[in-house]
Amino acid sequence: MKIEDYELLLQLQECGTIRATAKKVLISQPALTQRLKYIENYMGGSIFLRTSKKLVPTPFGEIVLNHAGNVLQTEEELRQRLAQTEGRVSGTLSIGASSLYSQYFLPELLQSFTKEYPNVTIDLVTGVSEEIRQSADDYHIAIVRGEPLKDYQSLHLFSDRLYLLDLLPFSKDVERPFIEFKSDPDFQRLIEQWMESHPSLLVKRLIKVDHFETAKQMMKRGLGMTVLPESIIQEGKDDYEYQLLHRDGGAITRETWACMKSGISHLPQVDAFIKHLTEEGSK
Template identity: 50%
Template sequence: MKIEDYILLLKLKEVGTIRGTAKQILISQPAVTQRLKYIEGYFGADIFIRTPKRLMLTPSGEMILKHAALVVEQEQSIKNRLAQSSKEVQGTLSIACSSLISQRFLPEILGEFTSHYPKVAIDLVTGISEDIKRDHKNYHVCIIRGEKLKESTCVHLFEDPLYIFDTEEFPRDKLKERPLISFSSDDSMHELVDNWLYHHQNDIKPLKTITVDQIETCKQFMQQGLGMAVLPESVSKWMKEEYPHIPLKLNGKAVTRDTWVCYQEGVRDLPQANQFIEALINRTFL
């Protein structure tokens, strides 16, 4: 058994389907099925019962999954201790990062970091901040949007002002009725937008909401004239010169999204994690 096999079992339990797991770990569904059959053959027991909706653990599977969690934890623990004992910055650095930050800022940050510390192996997961918050203890460093993690040490990185864009002008003395294009994000982002729209319902009225998966798709839909879109400055700064827009404000104060770097107690004892956190804290984002 490889450590990757134990990680696969834990991911199957977390996601609940072979198809969903294959999508998350970026390998084919048949490959996941084949690997699971090998693991069950290795232990000589069925680990999951396949139902139409999701995988269910068998009694044997429950014991095997507890063992898998322990193996993965011990593997990471020894890697951390080895990294701490070494004078050279090396080892694995596990990062969970908001999709927006991973698209806009992370490639450059990681490029600079790995050029300085080439022996550090990066283990990266990107996604919606709410999902990252739920599994935050699985990572050395979390970069999230919205509210900070209460159970972690969090350092504020930057405020990201929100703007509403359109290909059509925003009239001052006339109700603007247009579709609103929304991208997949965590609830706190949608709450900010809904609250602002509520307080400006005499000025702007969304006719309907078009929901897309990625922020880049949202931008392209807006640019094609399909409707309005609320976008953070971090991904739309250049657009302000080309498209009509207004800043989101309530009571004269800009509506913004906070970005945080969060980590558990003791993580900064790891040289690779400490150096990466320092790189984030000392960076100018906007």
Template identity: 30%
Template sequence: MEIRDWLILEVLYEQKNITKTAHSLFISQPALTARLRQIEKEFGITIVNRTSKGVQFTPQGEYLAKSSTEMLLKFRRIKEQVLNLDASVMGTLRLGASSYFTAFTLPPLLKQFKQQYPNVEFSVHTNWTKDIFNTVFNQEVHIGFVSADYGWQSQKHLLFEEPIYVASVDDIDLANLPNLPRINYQTDGLIKAMIDKWWRENFSQPPTISMEVDKLATCKEMVKHGLGYGIMPSRILHDLPAMRKTMLTDQQGNPILRGTWMIYHEEDQDLNVMKAFVDFIKAVDFTQH
């Protein structure tokens, strides 16, 4: 089997559909079908049965498909180690990051690193912190940037902590907050739990949610246009100096902080590109980013 065959099996197992898989891999449907037939001939098995709802994997096909992730990972690591045999910093660095970090912090960092190491390319995967945690754990990416601590047991470096604010274009009487329109947004479960805990400690009635939006950046725009208040971390508000802000504090008066970490596997530091990037990030002054 060729490496592209393992990729076909991996994507087909995810999609359960020939047409969607061909589209995802930028190959024609007949070419994809021909490769499947070749794999079946090579192993002497039937991989999938077609149904009205897509494809159904046979037990043998399912075993091969589940092995594809392991085979592709082995191939990537072999390729990385071959590139690592000399002292140069090159190759593709696979990163996972929350959408918040990707939008507001990551781009200038990648630009600076690329200027120092022009032979490095980036593959960036954006998702919720919980999912990024899992992709790092499964070694689908080299490094993850996460905004909640799920108890990572390998290498972890705290990049920065930021306070969380109640933000509005108008002055807010905090005691009246439950009666004011709030712009709510989807966020990581641990961050949501932290904000909900603060709310329960300070109010006996639920918030008045006027809008449910997809992400933090959308919430910011709604708040900026005076459509309600939002509860947001400080970095997203840096370009809105006129915004009225009240910091969230715990029962002892300490600020409630949202931390952002870099996480990775210790053994991956053997790669030149990994070590260079980790050292680069550790040296960054995040008060300037």
């Protein structure tokens, strides 16, 4: 068995079908089916039950899949130890990052990082901060918004002031739709507290979208008002009506953090990324 065979088994488990897996790993369905047949013959039993909807691991297959995960984890740990011993910056760097940071900051950062460290493989997962928090143990570095992760080493990246924006002038007499977007509970709590302290703001909470960029585009077309962080509207906010959110005499901000488990920065690729992150942030 090759490492690629174990990786393929886990891809099949994740994708659930031959078709979806073949599309993801960029090989034909017949070739994939043939490879799975070879692996099952080698192992001596059926790993998946083929149903009309998806592949279901058999009890035999559950043991094999668990072994596959252990093999890949051991292989990665070996590569990291060897790289650390030789002082090379290589191996896999796993990052879980909030959607906003991933869209507006991470592409440029990873472009310069991978140019400087071409032997590092980036394993990136994005989502709202709450999703990244819940799976933080899966990553070398978790980049989250709001509060830093407890019991993690945390590097503060930046503060983001929050603004209420609308294409039309704000009015105490005209009720306007408020555009909400999917976010984590911490952000929602900030918005709710601010709105409760401004009862004169007339809003209709009728529009809910999946992403902050969708809310931004709808606001730009006059469909309602929304609250957005400064980092994504900094250059164009003068084109709209805007109001900085305040509380207790100060601006309401949203913090961004890079969080790591204790000792993880000893890995060369993690140490290099944190240094790169710090250097780029200071420019």
